[in-house]
Amino acid sequence: MIKLIQPTINLEKEILDYKKEMFNNKDYKMSGCGSLDKYDEVSLWLKHLEEYSDRFNPNFNNNFVEGSQWLLVDDTNYIYGMVNLRHYLNDFLLNEGGHVGYSIRPSKRGQGYGKIQLKLALEILKGKNVDRVLVTCSDTNIQSYKTILSCGGVLENKIVSNERVTRRYWIENK
Incomplete structure (x- = not known):
C-alpha cells in the first residue's frame, strides 16, 4: 500500500538512496525535499525539519513558514517521492512556492505516483x-502541471x- 509518512532516522538508507538517484538525474532538482540537498547527514536534515515544523521553536527561521515533510513509500519503505507541505503562505510562497512542493524519484516518474x-x-x-x-510548477514541467490538473x-x-515562468494553480480542498 502506498502512503505518506514522515521521515525518521530509521529510514536513513532509503532517504540517502533517494537523494543519490535525484543527484544522478540529468534534470537534478530536489523539489519538495525540505533542503535535503544541503545536508550530508540525515540526522542533521531531520533536525532542520524539526525546527521548520514549529514556528515557536527558538531556532525557527522566520524566512520560512511552518510546514511538514513527507515521504511517499510502500510497505517496504521504498521511497517513491517526497513532498513538503507549507501550512500557510508568506509573500514568496503566494507567488512562487505554494502550499505544496514535491518530487518523484526519476525511475518512477510517469507512472502515476505524482498524482497519488x-x-x-x-x-x-x-x-x-x-x-x-x-x-x-515551472511552465516547462509538463508532468507536474498535468498532475496538478488531474x-x-x-x-x-x-x-x-x-526569467522563469511559473504556473500558479488553486485546488479547492473542502
Whole structure:
C-alpha cells in the first residue's frame, strides 16, 4: 500500500538512496525535499525539519513558514517521492512556492505516483484546515502541471520571475 509518512532516522538508507538517484538525474532538482540537498547527514536534515515544523521553536527561521515533510513509500519503505507541505503562505510562497512542493524519484516518474502523492498531501492539508491549496510548477514541467490538473487544479495565472515562468494553480480542498 502506498502512503505518506514522515521521515525518521530509521529510514536513513532509503532517504540517502533517494537523494543519490535525484543527484544522478540529468534534470537534478530536489523539489519538495525540505533542503535535503544541503545536508550530508540525515540526522542533521531531520533536525532542520524539526525546527521548520514549529514556528515557536527558538531556532525557527522566520524566512520560512511552518510546514511538514513527507515521504511517499510502500510497505517496504521504498521511497517513491517526497513532498513538503507549507501550512500557510508568506509573500514568496503566494507567488512562487505554494502550499505544496514535491518530487518523484526519476525511475518512477510517469507512472502515476505524482498524482497519488498530491492527493494524499491534499488530505493532510485538509486536516490542517487548508481549504484552498496553491500548487505551482515551472511552465516547462509538463508532468507536474498535468498532475496538478488531474487533482482539480485550476490555473490562476503564470508569473515571470528571474526569467522563469511559473504556473500558479488553486485546488479547492473542502
